[in-house]
Amino acid sequence: MPYPEIRPRRLRRSPAVRRLVEETRVAPAELVLPMFVKEGLTEPRPIAAMPGVMQHSRESLRKAAAEAVQAGIGGIMLFGVPTGKDETGSGGIDPDGILNVAIRDVVSEVGDGTVVMSDLCLDEFTSHGHCGLLAPDGSVDNDATLDAYAEMAVAQAEAGVHVVGPSGMMDGQVGVVRRALDAAGHAEVSILAYAVKYASGFYGPFREAVESSLEGDRRTYQQDPANLRESLREVELDVAEGADMVMVKPALPYLDVLAAVRAAVDVPVAAYQISGEYAMVEAAAANGWVDRERVILETLTSIRRAGAGIILSYWAVEAAHLLRQRY
Numbered sequence: 265m266p267y268p269e270i271r272p273r274r275l276r277r278s279p280a281v282r283r284l285v286e287e288t289r290v291a292p293a294e295l296v297l298p299m300f301v302k303e304g305l306t307e308p309r310p311i312a313a314m315p316g317v318m319q320h321s322r323e324s325l326r327k328a329a330a331e332a333v334q335a336g337i338g339g340i341m342l343f344g345v346p347t348g349k350d351e352t353g354s355g356g357i358d359p360d361g362i363l364n365v366a367i368r369d370v371v372s373e374v375g376d377g378t379v380v381m382s383d384l385c386l387d388e389f390t391s392h393g394h395c396g397l398l399a400p401d402g403s404v405d406n407d408a409t410l411d412a413y414a415e416m417a418v419a420q421a422e423a424g425v426h427v428v429g430p431s432g433m434m435d436g437q438v439g440v441v442r443r444a445l446d447a448a449g450h451a452e453v454s455i456l457a458y459a460v461k462y463a464s465g466f467y468g469p470f471r472e473a474v475e476s477s478l479e480g481d482r483r484t485y486q487q488d489p490a491n492l493r494e495s496l497r498e499v500e501l502d503v504a505e506g507a508d509m510v511m512v513k514p515a516l517p518y519l520d521v522l523a524a525v526r527a528a529v530d531v532p533v534a535a536y537q538i539s540g541e542y543a544m545v546e547a548a549a550a551n552g553w554v555d556r557e558r559v560i561l562e563t564l565t566s567i568r569r570a571g572a573g574i575i576l577s578y579w580a581v582e583a584a585h586l587l588r589q590r591y
């Protein structure tokens with residue numbers, strides 16, 4: 265009987281040896297928590313499609329941000345939900361708009377205790393729900409939108425944000441935002457470019473989170489899920505335009521893209537585990553079909569293994585606690 269001489273199972277035989285040879289670890293400091301704040305709320309309001317995630321009031325946002333810092337996570341990504349939306353998304357530019365006041369609140373609450381980031385996009389603020397301004401024919405006008413992003417970036421920087429995250433997939437957005445920030449005296453504000461962003465069905469629950477009224481889809485500006493080389497081109501352009509960090513989004517269905525991006529550039533690479541990825545696991549776990557905590561850590565480890573050094577996840581704080589127990 266030719267028994268094997270080489271036995272990979274030896275290195276799996278006990279928790280101690282498995283821990284010793286573990287190739288990939290997720291650290292709390294690499295996790296970023298996306299948070300929603302809604303104008304006019306006095307109490308946080310649950311988001312049905314994202315069990316456990318809230319639309320915060322200004323007050324509850326401050327408190328939750330402080331708790332996130334306490335948990336040792338690396339950053340917070342803020343999204344604002346205004347009470348009134350209009351054609352041009354003016355609430356995003358207004359210094360008293362909900363996102364900009366929330367940035368001030370959070371920065372004053374947590375100081376330099378964590379990295380405060382903000383979504384730089386119009387879709388939360390427009391009545392039509394698109395990420396940009398509409399041309400008379402109803403198409404999304406790239407260059408007019410760039411002017412709005414420039415103003416929005418400066419408003420967020422004035423509010424004290426550390427990192428802006430342009431996420432609208434307009435051509436040239438990173439360069440325009442960089443120049444606007446520099447011209448306004450905000451050379452210290454970094455850009456986390458949503459460089460690779462697919463037109464994905466997994467954004468579904470986010471629409472509820474920001475009360476988006478989008479009809480139709482974003483396929484004329486977000487990428488076709490079938491394409492990988494196109495992502496490398498997007499990343500190359502964003503780095504050339506001045507992106508300090510680049511992001512791939514969604515995460516789990518695009519691990520091959522993430523690995524290719526990691527290999528292609530030397531700037532930090534982030535991945536966004538988006539609302540639909542979160543909702544899918546929560547729904548299956550609520551039915552008893554998967555072991556919730558195990559699957560949360562498995563997805564984060566996979567995203568890390570594929571090449572993300574920074575992971576945006578709605579589980580960031582909970583995962584930080586789970587990781588502390590584990591290591």
Ligand code: PBG
Pocket residue numbers: 383384385386387388395431432466467468469470482537538539540
């Ligand atoms: C754009 C933006 C979106 C998300 C983050 N930034 C929505 C979209 O592009 O359709 C989605 C995040 C998620 O689904 O968790 N402002």
